[in-house]
Amino acid sequence: MNRAEKRFRIYAVLALFLLLAVLLALINCVSFTKAAEDGDKVTQMLADQHGAFAAVSGAGGEPWAFAPQGRRNMGPMGPDSPELSASMRYFTAAFDQESGALGTVAFHLSAIAEEEAVEWASTLLGRTTGWTRGTYRYRVYTDEELTYVTVIDQGRELISAYRILRISAIGLVLATLAGWLFLRLAGRRIFAPLEEADRKQQGFLAGAEKNLKLPLTVISANTELIERRSGPDEQTASIRRQVKALSELVEGLGGLSLFRQEGVCPEQVQLADMLRSALGGAAERFASKGLRLEANIPGTLALEADRESMKRIVDELVDNALRYGRTWAAFRLSREGDRVILLAENDTDLPEGSVDQAFDRFTTLENADGGTAGLGLAYVRELVLAQHGRVNAQVQDGAFRLRIAL
Amino acid sequence: MRILFAAPNRDLLGSFKAILDRDLGETVTAFDGVQVLTLLGEREFDLAVLDRNIPRVDYRELLARVREKGLPTVLLTDLPMTAQLLTEKHSAQAYLPYPFLPETLAALLRDLLEKRSSRETVPLGEEPAEVAAFRAGNTELTAGELDVLRKLRDGEPVDPVKEGPCVGALNIRLKRRRSRFHIAYLAEKGYKMVEEHE
Numbered sequence: 317m318n319r320a321e322k323r324f325r326i327y328a329v330l331a332l333f334l335l336l337a338v339l340l341a342l343i344n345c346v347s348f349t350k351a352a353e354d355g356d357k358v359t360q361m362l363a364d365q366h367g368a369f370a371a372v373s374g375a376g377g378e379p380w381a382f383a384p385q386g387r388r389n390m391g392p393m394g395p396d397s398p399e400l401s402a403s404m405r406y407f408t409a410a411f412d413q414e415s416g417a418l419g420t421v422a423f424h425l426s427a428i429a430e431e432e433a434v435e436w437a438s439t440l441l442g443r444t445t446g447w448t449r450g451t452y453r454y455r456v457y458t459d460e461e462l463t464y465v466t467v468i469d470q471g472r473e474l475i476s477a478y479r480i481l482r483i484s485a486i487g488l489v490l491a492t493l494a495g496w497l498f499l500r501l502a503g504r505r506i507f508a509p510l511e512e513a514d515r516k517q518q519g520f521l522a523g524a525e526k527n528l529k530l531p532l533t534v535i536s537a538n539t540e541l542i543e544r545r546s547g548p549d550e551q552t553a554s555i556r557r558q559v560k561a562l563s564e565l566v567e568g569l570g571g572l573s574l575f576r577q578e579g580v581c582p583e584q585v586q587l588a589d590m591l592r593s594a595l596g597g598a599a600e601r602f603a604s605k606g607l608r609l610e611a612n613i614p615g616t617l618a619l620e621a622d623r624e625s626m627k628r629i630v631d632e633l634v635d636n637a638l639r640y641g642r643t644w645a646a647f648r649l650s651r652e653g654d655r656v657i658l659l660a661e662n663d664t665d666l667p668e669g670s671v672d673q674a675f676d677r678f679t680t681l682e683n684a685d686g687g688t689a690g691l692g693l694a695y696v697r698e699l700v701l702a703q704h705g706r707v708n709a710q711v712q713d714g715a716f717r718l719r720i721a722l
Numbered sequence: 723m724r725i726l727f728a729a730p731n732r733d734l735l736g737s738f739k740a741i742l743d744r745d746l747g748e749t750v751t752a753f754d755g756v757q758v759l760t761l762l763g764e765r766e767f768d769l770a771v772l773d774r775n776i777p778r779v780d781y782r783e784l785l786a787r788v789r790e791k792g793l794p795t796v797l798l799t800d801l802p803m804t805a806q807l808l809t810e811k812h813s814a815q816a817y818l819p820y821p822f823l824p825e826t827l828a829a830l831l832r833d834l835l836e837k838r839s840s841r842e843t844v845p846l847g848e849e850p851a852e853v854a855a856f857r858a859g860n861t862e863l864t865a866g867e868l869d870v871l872r873k874l875r876d877g878e879p880v881d882p883v884k885e886g887p888c889v890g891a892l893n894i895r896l897k898r899r900r901s902r903f904h905i906a907y908l909a910e911k912g913y914k915m916v917e918e919h920e
Contacts, residue, residue, distance in 0.1 A: 525800075526800050533820050536824065538733075540824045541741060563821050583805075583893075616907075623804075623887070623890055624803075624804050627886065
């Protein structure tokens with residue numbers, strides 16, 4: 317449950333982060349795009365006026381010192397502002413096709429000298445519009461004779477865009493941290509009901525397992541006594557078979573619950589020998605079922621693992637092959653890098669594709685010889701995951717393939 | 723021979739008494755820990771079978787009392803056989819997880835009796851283990867571990883599946899004794915008792 321809680325916390329915070337990142341990226345995109353659009357509007361205005369703002373003049377042709385009466389614009393500066401022509405920092409350079417640079421048509425920049433501005437504009441020839449030197453917007457346009465390059469300073473407009481970007485980044489980090497803290501504090505409450513349900517399930521499994529084991533032993537003992545008195549018969553043989561099946565179910569239940577209580581104790585496990593021994597012990601059962609058994613096991617292969625867990629995994633894989641194999645079963649053990657790969661296969665009638673649902677408890681994908689409670693592979697998955705391994709199952713080319721990587 | 727059989731289930735006691743009476747010898751049953759202590763004080767026994775979940779007295783105290791009497795004991799348990807179980811502080815000479823067949827218990831009891839009357843010793847690292855005493859010096863050993871030590875001495879193969887927990891238990895005991903020996907798996911040779919540097 318701790319692992320599930322941790323995973324939930326990570327995914328929830330990641331989702332929050334991505335959601336906010338997308339939202340803020342959108343806002344910042346709009347912000348920067350608006351700055352570019354405003355810049356393009358201004359450069360177009362300048363292009364329409366042959367590279368320079370027309371002087372604002374009164375009826376007598378003298379420039380206005382103040383805005384005409386009745387026109388008051390105290391709002392934010394923008395491409396539609398009447399203050400624009402007075403406040404805009406820009407220059408326009410003209411170029412002739414034959415003689416090259418002709419100089420500036422308008423020059424309202426204090427950051428650089430006029431000559432440098434012309435040289436700068438010459439580097440922009442051949443383009444149409446865009447950003448240059450970070451905060452300057454330019455436009456290249458032609459009339460019948462000359463080519464003009466207008467460059468305007470959008471620094472002031474971009475200040476607010478960059479401010480929004482900075483605040484977005486800080487806000488994103490803070491919001492993610494806040495989300496993480498909230499989930500840490502509230503996580504217990506969210507998961508308490510799930511933990512309780514899980515505890516009850518484990519308690520039920522442990523109790524069911526404990527309460528079944530002893531009666532099974534009693535039934536075995538009494539069957540023995542009956543056979544001693546009256547001789548073995550069909551009924552006592554049937555009792556023994558059913559006791560055996562129940563014992564396997566109990567072992568599966570017990571493994572699922574007790575395993576969680578005890579955890580893993582890693583030690584050097586000779587897996588090659590373990591697998592060989594299990595297959596050797598089951599050879600007669602494979603033969604009696606008419607199953608061809610293939611085993612590709614190296615001479616020696618050891619890994620750091622919980623011995624009891626590995627024994628159970630191997631036993632369960634062998635039992636699974638015996639239960640579901642039609643004509644053949646194969647086992648392969650190998651090393652890939654720092655991982656040990658155990659592959660168990662058998663032929664099957666199942667349709668092709670992933671069959672990871674085989675690892676769900678009480679799930680059987682096809683009829684098994686002798687019946688089954690559907691706990692075996694659920695058990696295998698728990699054991700493998702507890703040792704930080706991976707397990708998956710699929711059907712391919714008429715074969716059920718179970719792959720364990722440890 | 724007289725066997726003390728203690729378990730918290732009357733049906734189990736009745737069935738196994740009938741079987742063991744015939745197969746091994748007189749079997750005296752006890753339903754709880756108090757009965758066990760009473761019987762131990764009143765009569766002599768050759769073997770004891772205790773259920774780990776016996777009520778009224780903790781099984782560890784009962785194990786200590788039967789050890790004082792020098793009785794080889796089988797502990798019936800609902801836990802799987804692991805090295806950790808075998809190396810518990812107050813251990814029995816053999817463990818048998820539920821569910822089990824009557825013949826399995828009978829065979830185990832016969833094995834304990836045989837070992838008890840043996841004069842054999844097997845090496846546990848630097849020190850010899852007395853089979854009859856189920857110990858090597860201060861280290862207690864189970865019947866399964868003694869079998870593994872015998873196999874290691876005689877060069878017989880050790881089954882990694884069935885005898886794996888015993889190998890694990892022996893390594894735990896060797897480590898506790900700070901022995902320079904341990905049991906390792908050598909390629910193509912199987913399990914061997916080796917020194918630290920090997």
